[in-house]
Amino acid sequence: MSQTRAFEVSLPDGATLSCTVLGQGVPVLWISGLGGTASFWDTICPRLSGVMSITFDQRGLRQSKRGTAVVNIERLALDGLAVLDHLGLEKAHVVGHSTGGCIAMTMALMSPHRISRLVISGSWAGPNPYMNALFGWRQQLLQTDARLYQAILPFFSNTPQWLIDHPHQLAPPTESLTSRQITIVKERIAALLAFDCRQDIAALIQPCLVIGARDDWVVPMFLQDELANQLPNASIHFFENGGHFFPHSQNHHFVSLMNNWLLSHHDD
Secondary structure (H helix, E strand, O other): OOOEEEEEEEOOOOOEEEEEEEOOOEEEEEEOOOOOOHHHHOOOHHHOOOEEEEEEOOOOOOOOEOOOOOOOHHHHHHHHHHHHHHOOOOOEEEEEEOHHHHHHHHHHHHOOOOEEEEEEEOOOOOOOHHHHHHHHHHHHHHHHOHHHHHHHHHHHHOOHHHHHHOHHHHOOOOOOOOHHHHHHHHHHHHHHHHOOOOOOHHHOOOOEEEEEEOOOOOOOHHHHHHHHHHOOOEEEEEEOOOOOOHHHHOHHHHHHHHHHHHHHOOOO
C-alpha cells in the first residue's frame, strides 16, 4: 500500500494549508467543495493506480489556518496553485467537485499552462436564481440554528438509500459549530454564489470531463448541462442517480471512471 506523506504550505497572508500526497504517477490535485476538506476524497484516492494524488484542507478548515486574505474563488484557486508550486510541479491534472469545480476552472483560467486536464464534477458556470435561493436559505439557517444546519446537511447531498446504508449520517450532531466556523462557512457560501466564469469559459481549452448526476438537486442538471455545453473541449458522463455526493454514492463507478480517464491522458 502506498504511504501518505503530509506537508504544509505557508502562504504570505499567514494561512497554512495542510496537504497530503498519496501514490506515485501522474500528478492529480483533488479539490473538494463547500466543506473544503481533503477527507472528501478518502474513498477514492487510495483506490487509484498510477496516480500521485494531492489533497488538502482549504484555508480555515480542519488543520489549515485561515489567514487574513479575502476568501473568494480566485483566492482559493491561488491556494491550489501554491500547492503545486510547493511540490515543484509545472503541470498537473485537477479534479474539482462542486465548489471545487469552480476553483479548478479558475486555476485553469489563471494559469492554463499549469493544468493539463480538468475533471469538473457536480459544478456550474455562474450565478442563477435557484442556487441563490437555496444557499441564501442555508446561510440564514446557519446563522439562526447552526446545529440544525449540520443535522440536515446529509439530506442535501446524499440519496435516501445511501443514508439508509450509512445510518451514522442520520445521527444528530454531537457538537454545534463555533462562531468562527460559522463565519468561515458563510464566507465560503458567499464565494461560491459570486463565482461566474460564463464570459471566460471559452478559454478553457484543456480537455475536460464533466461529471454529474441527474438527481442532483444542489446543483441541478440544467446547470451541469449548461456548463458542459459551454466548455469547448468537454467529454460528459452523467449518472442516472447518486445525488450531489455521487463520488460517494456511486463510488465504485466514480473510481473506475477516474482510473480510466486520468490515466488515458497521462502524457499531456
